[in-house]
Amino acid sequence: MARSRSYLTVVSIIILVLLVVSIAFFKYNAYLLVSFVIIGCIMLPFFARFEIREIAVREIVLLAMLAAIAAVSRVPFAGLPSVQPTSFVIIMVGLVFGAESGFIVGAVAAVVSNIFLGQGPWTPWQMYAWGMMGMSAGLLRNTWWMGKIWGKCLFGFLWGYLFGWFMNIWMIVSNLENFTWDLFVGIYVASIYFDLAHGLSNVFFLVVFGASWIKILQRFKKKYGLLDAVI
Amino acid sequence: MENGFRGYHPFVLFFYYVCVGVLAMYFNHPLFLLVACLVLIGVNSTHDKGKALKKWIPMLIGMSTIIILVNPFLNSRGTTIFFYFRGKQVTLEATMYGIVMALSLVIILLMFISFNLILNGNKFLFVFSKFLPKTAFLTMLVIRFVPLLKRRFDEINDVQRIRGMTIASGTIRERAKSAMVMLQILLTWSLEEAIETADSMKARGYGIGKRSPYVPYKMDKRDKGWLLTLMLLFSVCIAGGIFGYGKIIIYPELGTLQFYLFDWVMLVCMTLLMSFPLLVEGREQVKWKFSM
Numbered sequence: 001m002a003r004s005r006s007y008l009t010v011v012s013i014i015i016l017v018l019l020v021v022s023i024a025f026f027k028y029n030a031y032l033l034v035s036f037v038i039i040g041c042i043m044l045p046f047f048a049r050f051e052i053r054e055i056a057v058r059e060i061v062l063l064a065m066l067a068a069i070a071a072v073s074r075v076p077f078a079g080l081p082s083v084q085p086t087s088f089v090i091i092m093v094g095l096v097f098g099a100e101s102g103f104i105v106g107a108v109a110a111v112v113s114n115i116f117l118g119q120g121p122w123t124p125w126q127m128y129a130w131g132m133m134g135m136s137a138g139l140l141r142n143t144w145w146m147g148k149i150w151g152k153c154l155f156g157f158l159w160g161y162l163f164g165w166f167m168n169i170w171m172i173v174s175n176l177e178n179f180t181w182d183l184f185v186g187i188y189v190a191s192i193y194f195d196l197a198h199g200l201s202n203v204f205f206l207v208v209f210g211a212s213w214i215k216i217l218q219r220f221k222k223k224y225g226l227l228d229a230v231i
Numbered sequence: 232m233e234n235g236f237r238g239y240h241p242f243v244l245f246f247y248y249v250c251v252g253v254l255a256m257y258f259n260h261p262l263f264l265l266v267a268c269l270v271l272i273g274v275n276s277t278h279d280k281g282k283a284l285k286k287w288i289p290m291l292i293g294m295s296t297i298i299i300l301v302n303p304f305l306n307s308r309g310t311t312i313f314f315y316f317r318g319k320q321v322t323l324e325a326t327m328y329g330i331v332m333a334l335s336l337v338i339i340l341l342m343f344i345s346f347n348l349i350l351n352g353n354k355f356l357f358v359f360s361k362f363l364p365k366t367a368f369l370t371m372l373v374i375r376f377v378p379l380l381k382r383r384f385d386e387i388n389d390v391q392r393i394r395g396m397t398i399a400s401g402t403i404r405e406r407a408k409s410a411m412v413m414l415q416i417l418l419t420w421s422l423e424e425a426i427e428t429a430d431s432m433k434a435r436g437y438g439i440g441k442r443s444p445y446v447p448y449k450m451d452k453r454d455k456g457w458l459l460t461l462m463l464l465f466s467v468c469i470a471g472g473i474f475g476y477g478k479i480i481i482y483p484e485l486g487t488l489q490f491y492l493f494d495w496v497m498l499v500c501m502t503l504l505m506s507f508p509l510l511v512e513g514r515e516q517v518k519w520k521f522s523m
Contacts, residue, residue: 032335033256051365057437061429064369065421068376073414104369112373115351120343183305209411216415220422 015041032121035173039124046103046131053100059227062220063105066093070109075116082198086113087163088205090130091156094137095146096217097227102134125170129163152210153203160199164191235515236277236508240454241354243461247507248346250465254501255338257469258477260488261327263498264334270505271341277512278348287344295333302329310484328481345508360444368442380421387413387420457507464504471497 018037070089077084086109094102110126111119137155145151168187172179221227236244255267275284302325304316309324350358352374360367391397396409471477477497480486490498503510 032339033253047363047366051363055365056429057433058426058429060365060369061372061425061432062422064372065376065425067369067373068380069418069421071373072377072380104366108366108370108373111370112377115374116377118343119347121339180306180308186305208407209414212411212415213418216419216422220426224426 012045015044031173035170036121036124039128043107043124043128043131046100046107046135049100050104056226058224062226063097063101064108066097066101067105067108067112070105071113071116074109074113080197082160082164082194083201085201085205085209087130087133087159087198087202088156088209090134091137091152091159091202091206092210092213092217094134095141095152096214096221097138098141099135099138101227102136102138103131104134106130106132106134122167122170125167129166132166133159133163149207149210152206156202156206157199160197160202161195164195164198167191236511237349239457239511240448240450241350241357242450243454243458244350244354245358246458246461247504248342248350250461251342251505252339254465254468254504255335255342257472258497258501259331259335259481260477260479260494261330261334262488262490263477263501264331264338266498266502267338267505268334268341270502270509271338271345273506274508275341275345275348277508278345283344283348284341287340291337291340295337298333298336299326299329302326302332308482324481324483324485327479327485331479331481354448357444357446357448364442376421380417383420384413384417387416391416461504461507464500467500468497468504471500477501 018041066089070086070093073085073089090102090106090109093105107127107130110130111123114120114123114126136159140146140155143151146155165188168191171187172184251267251271255264258264258267272284275281303313303321304319306325306328307319307322309320309322311323312320313323313326314321356367356371356374359370388398391409391413396412398406398410398413400406401409468477471493474493476491476493479488
């Protein structure tokens with residue numbers, strides 16, 4: 001506990017220093033750069049948390065396998081924009097194994113699938129968006145409506161939009177100098193159909209696969225007593 | 232053993248890419264960006280004779296043309312007005328911003344093309360295993376599982392085909408159903424196997440002490456030398472940028488594009504920094520051709 005506290009203190013100091021540095025150095029217009037610094041800082045505590053947590057071998061391998069399934073399932077769908085079962089797998093992990101596992105699987109799946117589909121400036125944003133998807137699924141898993149099938153579908157559908165909106169913010173933040181409300185509206189209008197496709201495919205996968213996947217994952221969790229104590 | 236630019240220590244390579252990425256977003260003088268762009272095209276063509284670059288060229292040209300053409304019409308900030316289009320002003324500033332933004336993005340993408348060729352797989356993870364050991368280890372496992380899952384999926388596919396369930400034919404309902412069955416088989420099978428992998432790791436002593444990685448990279452003299460040089464050049468560039476060299480003011484009114492003495496110094500520093508791979512490869516070529 002003491003160790004984790006000192007780690008978090010260090011992390012928060014780093015964030016503060018980096019933000020001050022970014023204000024001092026990049027006063028002209030390096031918004032893209034600042035946006036990277038900030039997104040990196042936002043994710044740092046989550047990874048720090050994963051680093052300091054005591055985690056069994058079985059759990060780490062299980063998480064790796066789930067992230068691999070999430071990453072692989074994105075590749076055959078690469079031709080269809082926004083339609084992929086990755087989001088579904090990440091939501092499932094969050095629901096069964098909790099918020100932290102959801103975040104790690106989402107973030108790692110983004111990095112690994114981009115090794116095959118191409119890394120780019122968008123990688124950290126995807127990591128964060130998918131990580132948050134898993135995390136929120138984990139945090140909300142004990143609410144009464146998440147237990148219902150319509151609740152999960154609503155959650156998946158909303159995340160289709162949230163994910164798209166978050167990726168839009170990347171485009172906007174990266175050239176804030178150029179910002180106008182026209183541009184803002186234009187980007188969000190252009191993404192409506194892509195986000196709809198993402199949301200609907202989430203709903204489709206949740207309806208068709210949801211129940212059986214939860215059953216399979218829960219059986220594993222119980223059988224081997226994995227990731228039980230994690231929030 | 233890899234030679235040339237690839238043979239350098241991953242830290243040096245990673246630092247080089249960080250420098251290039253930061254400077255591409257830091258400077259916004261069009262001439263700086265143009266020079267950087269040309270240097271990086273050169274760098275890319277030394278890696279694999281420009282094979283990877285060729286695949287990206289249509290996209291790079293298309294993207295930058297769209298940004299340059301569309302930006303002045305979407306954005307009406309700025310004071311120097313060219314003409315009015317549907318009641319909105321088309322300005323010099325927005326055009327210039329479009330050019331700067333397009334060049335900057337092209338440089339970053341060029342950097343990533345090179346990055347994907349040079350710092351792939353193990354080296355990338357080696358860099359991160361210093362900062363985030365557990366996450367890097369997890370990522371390493373995931374990367375190993377990807378081809379495994381693909382092979383397993385093919386195997387399941389073969390078996391299911393013989394049983395008469397296939398994703399290649401039938402009504403959409405049937406196809407979806409067999410795809411679902413196959414995915415579930417893959418899931419359960421892989422999870423069981425994952426437990427076995429974990430147990431075998433434990434049996435071999437994983438988690439007993441500190442994990443000792445096999446490090447095939449050694450920081451030697453030339454790595455340190457280059458790292459120092461890169462750091463020095465990078466700090467000169469950043470310091471110069473703070474005083475406004477290498478940068479132009481775009482909004483609200485386009486500032487001067489004129490070059491002062493220090494702008495030239497900055498430009499030389501940046502070019503030297505970015506052509507690190509070119510210098511290394513060039514030196515090897517010279518040695519290969521002219522030494523006895």
